[in-house]
Every structure is written in C-alpha cells, then in structure tokens.
Amino acid sequence: MRLIVARCEVRYSGRLTAVLPEALRLLMIKSDGSVMVHADTGGFKPQNWMTPPTVIEEEGEPPVRIVVRKRAGASEDRLDIVIAEVVSDVVHDMGEAAALEKDGVERDLQEELAAAPHWCGEGFRLVRREWPTDIGPVDLMCRDADDAWVAVEIKRVATIDAVEQLTRYLERIRLDPAMGACRGVLAAQAIKPQARVLAESRGIACVEVELAVLRGEREPDLTLFAA
Amino acid sequence: MRGVPANSGHPRACAQIHKPYDSESFFEVSIVKLSASCQELLTQLQTVSRVASTRSAVQALSGVQLEAGDSGVELRATDMEIGLRVPLEAEVQRPGTVVLPGRLMLDVARQLPGGDVSIELRPSEGDVEVVSGPARFHIRTLRSEDFPPLPAPGGDTVVTMPAEAFVQTVARVSRSASRDETRPILTGVLVSASGDELRMVATDSYRLSVKETKLDAPLETGFEANVPARALDELSRVAAQVGAETIEIGVRTNQVVFRVGGVVLSSRLIDGQFPNYRQLLPETYEHELHVPGEELAGVVRRISLMAQKNAPLRLSFTEGELTVSAQTPDVGEASEPLPVPFAGEPFEIGFNPEFLRDGLESVASGDVILKLISPLRPGLIEAGDGSGFLYLIMPIRLNV
Numbered sequence: 001m002r003l004i005v006a007r008c009e010v011r012y013s014g015r016l017t018a019v020l021p022e023a024l025r026l027l028m029i030k031s032d033g034s035v036m037v038h039a040d041t042g043g044f045k046p047q048n049w050m051t052p053p054t055v056i057e058e059e060g061e062p063p064v065r066i067v068v069r070k071r072a073g074a075s076e077d078r079l080d081i082v083i084a085e086v087v088s089d090v091v092h093d094m095g096e097a098a099a100l101e102k103d104g105v106e107r108d109l110q111e112e113l114a115a116a117p118h119w120c121g122e123g124f125r126l127v128r129r130e131w132p133t134d135i136g137p138v139d140l141m142c143r144d145a146d147d148a149w150v151a152v153e154i155k156r157v158a159t160i161d162a163v164e165q166l167t168r169y170l171e172r173i174r175l176d177p178a179m180g181a182c183r184g185v186l187a188a189q190a191i192k193p194q195a196r197v198l199a200e201s202r203g204i205a206c207v208e209v210e211l212a213v214l215r216g217e218r219e220p221d222l223t224l225f226a227a
Numbered sequence: 228m229r230g231v232p233a234n235s236g237h238p239r240a241c242a243q244i245h246k247p248y249d250s251e252s253f254f255e256v257s258i259v260k261l262s263a264s265c266q267e268l269l270t271q272l273q274t275v276s277r278v279a280s281t282r283s284a285v286q287a288l289s290g291v292q293l294e295a296g297d298s299g300v301e302l303r304a305t306d307m308e309i310g311l312r313v314p315l316e317a318e319v320q321r322p323g324t325v326v327l328p329g330r331l332m333l334d335v336a337r338q339l340p341g342g343d344v345s346i347e348l349r350p351s352e353g354d355v356e357v358v359s360g361p362a363r364f365h366i367r368t369l370r371s372e373d374f375p376p377l378p379a380p381g382g383d384t385v386v387t388m389p390a391e392a393f394v395q396t397v398a399r400v401s402r403s404a405s406r407d408e409t410r411p412i413l414t415g416v417l418v419s420a421s422g423d424e425l426r427m428v429a430t431d432s433y434r435l436s437v438k439e440t441k442l443d444a445p446l447e448t449g450f451e452a453n454v455p456a457r458a459l460d461e462l463s464r465v466a467a468q469v470g471a472e473t474i475e476i477g478v479r480t481n482q483v484v485f486r487v488g489g490v491v492l493s494s495r496l497i498d499g500q501f502p503n504y505r506q507l508l509p510e511t512y513e514h515e516l517h518v519p520g521e522e523l524a525g526v527v528r529r530i531s532l533m534a535q536k537n538a539p540l541r542l543s544f545t546e547g548e549l550t551v552s553a554q555t556p557d558v559g560e561a562s563e564p565l566p567v568p569f570a571g572e573p574f575e576i577g578f579n580p581e582f583l584r585d586g587l588e589s590v591a592s593g594d595v596i597l598k599l600i601s602p603l604r605p606g607l608i609e610a611g612d613g614s615g616f617l618y619l620i621m622p623i624r625l626n627v
Contacts, residue, residue, distance in 0.1 A: 222621045223432040
C-alpha cells in the first residue's frame with residue numbers, strides 16, 4: 001500500500017471529464033491496482049478513484065505526475081494526477097489481508113440454536129441441521145418433548161417472507177406421511193409484528209432469541225412468564 | 228348546541244356523498260357551513276386530533292372529519308385502532324360532511340384571533356374557508372370517501388359505571404401494559420366487570436398490575452375484554468376533560484365503544500389469550516414489610532437518578548434497615564437508608580428503577596406492603612389500605 005500526501009491536481013477523462021483543482025490530497029495506491037484520491041472531508045468516499053485492473057505510470061523522483069489508465073470497452077478511463085509538492089510518500093507491506101468477519105449473522109444464530117435447541121421450545125432435541133426438502137433446506141429439524149417433529153427456520157430479522165418460506169417448507173415436509181404433523185417454529189433476533197400475526201394465524205410458533213444470551217455472555221432477563 | 232340548524236333556503240344537500248374533488252353538480256356535494264367560538268373549536272380539535280393517524284398511507288386518516296347535521300356538529304378522528312367522536316357547539320347554517328387536515332387545522336385554530344369562527348366548504352375550490360375576524364384561510368380538504376365510518380355507542384353488552392372508578396382503575400394499571408407491538412396481547416389491559424367489581428390487569432412480562440375496584444352499585448351485566456392500554460389512557464384524558472359522572476361501555480365481538488359525556492371513543496379489542504395472571508402470583512413470601520409508601524417512593528425517585536444505562540436499583544435489607552443504592556459507571560453513585568421492620572438474614576435484590584417507581588407511585592397513598600421471597604423471585608407491592616391493588620415485579624440479576 002502506497003500512501004502519498006501531495007499537493008496535486010487530478011483530471012479524469014473517460015465517460016465524462018472531471019477536474020479536482022490543485023489542493024492537498026491523499027493518494028492511496030493499493031497493490032491490487034486500485035487508486036483513490038481522498039480529501040480530508042467527504043467521509044469514507046474518495047473524491048475520485050479507479051478500480052483494478054489498472055495501468056499506473058509515474059514520472060519523476062519524487063513523482064511529478066502519475067497517470068492511471070484502464071480500458072473501458074472501446075474507450076479508456078484515465079486519471080491524470082499532476083503533483084506540485086509531495087508532503088509524504090510511504091509504502092507499507094500489509095501482508096495477507098484477513099477477511100471481514102461478521103458476527104451475529106444468521107449462521108451464528110443457527111450454530112448456537114443447533115447446540116441448544118431448547119431455546120426454540122421446551123424439550124427440543126436436534127435431529128439435523130439443514131434438513132433437506134425438495135425446495136431447499138430448513139435450518140433445523142428437531143423433535144419436541146413428545147417426540148413430534150418440529151421444523152425451525154432461523155432469521156436475524158423475521159419478516160412475512162420468512163413465514164412464507166417456512167410455510168412452503170412445512171407443506172413439503174408434511175407430504176411425508178411420517179411427518180404429517182410436523183409443526184413450525186420461527187426463531188429470530190427480532191420478529192416483525194406482521195410476521196408474528198401471520199405466523200400465529202398459520203399455527204407457526206415465534207421465538208425471539210438473543211445471541212449474547214445463547215452464547216452465555218449475558219443472563220436472560222428475568223420475566224414473570226415466557227411471553 | 229347553540230341553536231337549531233337552519234336550512235337557509237338552499238336545496239338540501241345529499242347527506243352522505245361528499246365529493247370535494249367533483250364539483251360538477253351542486254346537489255351531489257355536502258355544503259358545510261357553520262360558526263362556532265374559536266376557543267370551543269380549538270378545545271375540541273385538541274381532543275379529537277390526538278387520535279388522528281400520523282403515519283398512515285391513507286391521507287384522510289390524518290384528518291379530522293367534521294359532520295354538521297340536524298342534531299349538531301361532530302368532529303371525528305381515527306387511526307383505525309381508536310376512533311373518537313367529539314361534539315362541537317356550533318350554529319349550523321348548512322349540514323354536510325368534510326374532512327380537514329388535522330394538524331394544520333389545529334395549528335390554524337391555535338392562531339385564530341378569538342371571538343367566532345365560521346367554516347364553509349367551497350366545493351368548486353375543493354377547500355374550506357375559515358374566517359375569524361379579519362383572518363381568512365382557505366384550507367384544502369381531504370378525500371371524505373377515504374374516512375371510515377365510526378361506530379355508534381352501544382353494543383352486545385352495555386354497562387354503565389361511575390367514570391371516576393373506571394378512570395382511577397385505569398391509572399393504577401395501564402403503566403404495566405407493554406409498549407412492544409410485537410406482543411399485541413400484552414399491549415392491552417384486561418378489563419373485567421361483573422357484580423359490584425371492576426377489575427383491570429396489565430402486564431409486560433416484567434411486571435403485573437392488578438386493581439380490583441368495588442363499585443357502589445352492582446352492574447346489571449358483566450363483560451371481559453382486552454382493551455388497548457392506549458385507548459384507555461385516551462379515555463381517561465377525555466373523561467377528565469369532560470368531567471362526566473358515568474361511562475357507558477358497549478362491548479361487541481371485536482370492538483368496544485365508550486361514551487363519556489357527549490364524547491364517543493371506540494377501540495378494537497385485542498384478540499388472543501391474556502396470560503393467566505392468577506398463577507403468576509406466588510402463594511407465600513419470605514418477607515412481608517409495611518413501609519411508608521410515599522417515603523419509599525421518594526427515596527427510589529432520588530436514587531434512581533444514579534441508575535442510568537440500564538443499571539439496576541439495589542435494595543439491601545439488613546436488620547431494621549433498607550438501603551436503596553444505585554451506581555452507573557462514569558456517572559456516579561447514590562445511596563439512602565430507610566428504617567424498615569426487616570428481620571432475618573440480610574439480602575439484596577435489584578429492580579429496574581422505572582418499574583419499581585411505577586409500582587410505588589401506583590399505590591396512591593398510605594403504606595405499601597412489600598413482599599419478597601429471594602433475589603431472583605418476583606416481589607409484590609401491595610396497597611396497605613386494602614384498596615385491592617397488587618404490583619408484581621420481577622427482579623434484575625445483580626452482578627455481585
């Protein structure tokens with residue numbers, strides 16, 4: 001990663017033309033060929049940029065001109081940076097980039113609920129994760145305390161679409177005579193009121209779960225009854 | 228009403244069809260013309276516009292329907308959950324119906340110079356002319372066809388009871404109803420009336436309020452209904468404003484209609500099984516303490532100031548003393564002792580400060596009886612005067 005703080009003028013030509021008049025700017029040149037021109041304002045978004053693959057040509061030492069070119073169909077996108085003064089020019093070896101790790105996504109919920117299915121209903125035991133149906137897998141297939149089948153669909157935020165999805169799964173699952181009485185549970189961190197109404201009208205139970213509680217990071221709130 | 232509506236010689240307008248956007252035929256539109264006092268208009272608009280919808284896709288629901296008829300003038304508003312019909316003392320020159328933008332009409336009424344105001348529908352312009360003194364407004368009307376009809380008083384079961392008893396009972400319990408729309412059943416108050424008893428129950432699963440009120444005279448019939456707490460709070464406001472002695476309650480399959488004075492408030496009922504609250508009340512308690520209610524409520528109010536960011540209020544019981552304390556990191560801490568007749572092993576219990584305050588404030592006056600079992604079991608606050616008020620509250624886990 002090369003970071004150049006320089007007083008420069010930036011001209012873009014391609015689908016249109018644009019000029020950034022001479023001012024102090026940060027030029028960010030990444031090893032993958034991305035080039036971004038940042039000001040000290042404007043949030044995270046660069047004032048101008050070029051995505052890879054690019055060709056980067058440089059004149060002078062310290063640089064007085066950097067030209068970034070990229071083919072765009074029959075024409076060419078071009079970023080012409082004329083540098084009047086270099087304040088700083090450093091290169092960092094960033095090593096291997098670790099991928100962004102998102103926490104609290106549907107998969108995390110599924111893993112936690114698979115490990116502790118009783119949060120979906122009293123006495124639930126996991127039979128299988130990703131139970132296959134001919135229209136796609138349902139997240140968890142469990143048996144309840146009476147040994148009856150329960151299909152659990154897990155969402156971060158449950159909307160009407162989630163209810164429709166679970167309804168479709170249940171229709172397919174119930175085609176198997178051995179699972180004709182399979183019931184459904186919609187488990188989510190948040191359940192939209194309309195989804196709850198629709199689910200209840202279809203006999204689908206709704207369970208709100210908290211990831212922190214499932215992970216044992218926080219004790220559940222004490223309540224007078226399970227609402 | 229100020230006077231008998233006058234038919235000023237114009238052909239009688241069609242009473243039901245109001246088409247401000249279709250002014251081709253004079254005879255097909257309602258022609259509203261009336262005059263009232265500015266203050267009266269403002270007062271009644273303030274009352275009715277509270278229930279007008281603020282977020283509906285149907286624009287007419289943000290409006291106030293004004294119906295001028297032979298029997299007087301009525302202002303109406305609804306958000307499809309609650310409907311309100313409020314009489315307006317006015318002189319009707321021409322009967323008819325029009326829907327006015329609620330918020331704007333209220334703002335206009337607030338700024339009128341005083342004295343009398345006249346309101347006249349101008350069908351060809353699709354607006355109403357509001358004139359008060361030298362001030363003249365032309366306000367576009369909303370689609371009258373989109374405004375739903377509101378139910379009339381009455382129902383399958385009709386009960387009349389003292390307004391004060393009803394309103395006082397609502398005031399004691401409605402705070403415990405849930406605001407969480409994802410649990411609709413808990414957003415209501417279970418209202419039961421039979422014989423000489425009125426009972427209301429509300430719970431949000433963290434606390435439960437029960438108030439049983441003895442009525443002076445037995446009711447002829449009874450009912451049980453889960454009424455949205457919002458509707459009851461609105462009814463309480465209206466009742467206080469109207470100053471009526473009785474409330475008429477008409478219960479239908481999925482609707483309840485209250486009549487208090489000349490005001491009619493209707494609400495949908497909440498469907499579903501209300502929690503069996505009786506089985507939530509513990510049969511026995513480890514500790515039972517009689518504590519001066521106002522004193523304890525004062526301590527709780529003071530110390531709660533230091534229980535911010537979901538910090539609990541800590542109640543530490545030792546021989547003869549209760550210490551209420553709270554601590555919020557980076558904010559501060561506070562504590563205050565209070566003599567109480569506590570005996571036995573010291574113990575500490577935490578509560579949500581707001582919930583505890585609500586419970587103590589709902590015990591109108593006098594002593595409260597504090598019943599406790601253990602730090603993780605519910606505690607009960609009971610009115611010491613035998614007024615039939617119970618407030619069950621779940622504690623919060625304390626980390627050390």
